[in-house]
Amino acid sequence: MPRQSARLVLVNETNFMLYTPFLPEAAAGTLEPRHVVTPLRDILKRTYLRLGSIVGHDPEAKTVELRAKYGETETLPYDQLLLALGSVSRVLPVPGLAEHAVGFKSLADAIYLRNHVVETLEEANATEDPARRDELLTYVFVGGGYAGLEALAELQDFAADAMESYPRARLHGMRWVLVEATGRVLPEIDLKLAEYALRQLRGRGIDIRLETTLEQVEANSARLSSGETLPTRTVVWTAGVAPQPILKQLNLPLDERGRVPVDEYLRVRGSDSVWAIGDCAAAPDPRGGFCPPTAQHAVRQGPVVARNIAAELGVGSPQPFEYRSEASFVNLGRYKAVGRIGERTFRGFPAWWLARSYHMSQIPGAARKARAVLDWTAGLPFRRDISEVGSIGHRKPLG
Template sequence: MVLGGGYVGLYTSLGLLRKLRAGEATVTVIDPRSYMTYQPFLPEASAGSLSPRHVVVPLRRVLKGAEIINAHVTKVDHARKVVTVEPLEGPSYEVPYDEVVVALGSKARTLPIPGLAEQGIGFKTVEEAIWLRNHVLRCLDLAASTQDAERRSRALTFTFVGGGYAGVEAIAELEDMARYALRYYPQLHPDELRFVLVEATGRILPEVGEDMGRYTLDELRQRGLDVLLETRLESCVDGHVVLSDGQRFDSDTVVWTAGVKASPVLANTDLPLDDKGRLVCDADLRVHGLADAWGAGDNAAVPDITNPGSFCSPSAQHAVRQATHLADNIVKSLRGKEIEPYRHKHVGSVASLGLHKGVAQVYGVKLRGWPAWFMHRTYHVSRVPTLNRKIRVIVDWTLALFFKREIVSLGEMAAPREEFHQAAGGGQ
């Protein structure tokens, strides 16, 4: 039983299906979505560099031979070896298992900030990426057609909270797209665009090292982005943003990327958790103290044996390798063979800052600009699942070399029935 169809869930299931002999075991995957999202490509999907369909992988197509249950996991009773699921429709029910892999991933870590739940949006799903792209372009449409100066300013102010990977890549890609789009809006001036990045600590992109973090900060500021360090979002009620440094302004866009936390479903299990709500795992990816429960990815605290005293970071780099190792260990365990600890030394990090712009620190080598951007694309296309998706991603990038970006807002996708509703008399 594999709980979660993300990167770890998909690749663990795929590894099991390939390594298990016919009739040796069955594989069941439970996830509310019928596809896996390759999250490192979400910024490019939101900026229009990639088709959204090419950053997702259909589970039923890839995991041939596995049972796929589209449902939310609500409880795990390992003492009874049953999982309670809530299907997309209908009452909850229990599903029994012999071995369980907990790969539920992470959720956005939010704070009780007034207005955030109503005004904010995250950046962890392809749905959010598509919505943000349409929203940013719709804001340009609105600003170009209104004569209200305050409304225009509000539409052209985009606020991002969180200076980690997700926040920096999202704001950089969307700002790059918005400035490109302005060539089709003669009514708007580039100086009217305001992109604000709010970070509570004193640095951004800590994953790439202090030097590269400072370079990224300088790069974003030179592009005109307003990067506010040691600053917190205190309120955004009705789009009125209030920051801890005293700044107040109106913004139609509030994107929350200030960290993640392990899936809250873990709190409704009898499995051991640490003080951060993560699954406590041993280095061999078994849940501590249990022989028939396993964990990996963002929801698991896996000891990093290459750096004693620390845990593996919640990154795609570890998820890729943990999933493959986990499948190997489960098969070995089923066959009575000795399992091995997971070992991988972090090799560095890469980040995209928009088209042809990036930053990287790999094996101690620091890169910036086009070389870093190229390395970012090369690494992630090698990691996106299936040859089918790799080819589609490369084709998208190749076409982008010869044709201009598609700049069109499909904002009505958020309410596709509205026009028919009004035509049928619902608007009277």
């Protein structure tokens, strides 16, 4: 097939790409939320973008069902289908979790959480009731992986600065708690670095409970496996991810975790025209096992699968996915981080600087890079912005 005859259609629920490593900074307000996303139309000049959700798939007919934003459904035919649907928060059957806890996966989650922290500070400053202040000023995060730890570190940093504007709440004091089921945090990195991170966070007054699980959540409390009930109005659930539930309706094979199994060419096992990458795929890791759900793997699988689909259409030759993660960083806020490049480990300010430089090189688009630098620079001489922007974007009814 000649190259120019291929037509690329991207179906996505939003018209932007979220750069998740910056999500904690968007929540903390060091980056403007719009500056952690890249408009897809700016970076995909030759791709036809359709906004909506894939809600069905017929592998025999080679069609997918697209539900558009305003509810209409449409059948789209394909020659080759690539699934990169990502993941959702892995919710465990903890009573009250779904009703009262919040996740930390999307831009909406980050904006919600920031507004919520500001609202709790406002309320805690206004109330005369010390028990209510306890609930408002206790923040519980569950899950000590990088997403949870970074979110907690950045938000605690933000709240500590914001406290200057809330003298009555400041007098009472805040409590930030991290609950982790296993005996360590940050399983993704070297144990020594994880212990350094733990010391840093504990040194800042963050209460870290290892080998502890969340047993029950209510509107104003969280019960832990230690038997303690924490008064709180904030439970943030960051205890792992699960594949998109919609995968179950796409008539594809799924492994025991609900991911789509693919071979080393990223082709769905048993199919000649469906491919999968990223968090939704169970792709063989060249080091053994399966690729972990990280952006590092997803973005490197992209060009490989593109090449393999082109090869299927008669252009070029296929190539197996071979990637070893060379670097990883975890931001601890306050100009500190931990990380590794190859065998070398870094901690403190050098790690933080390297992490920022790395992320700057990765966020797509010169405009987004420039905006991120401007946000960070503007944040140096000025105090944190504590405006609560929750009502923006939710218009009031007419009349």
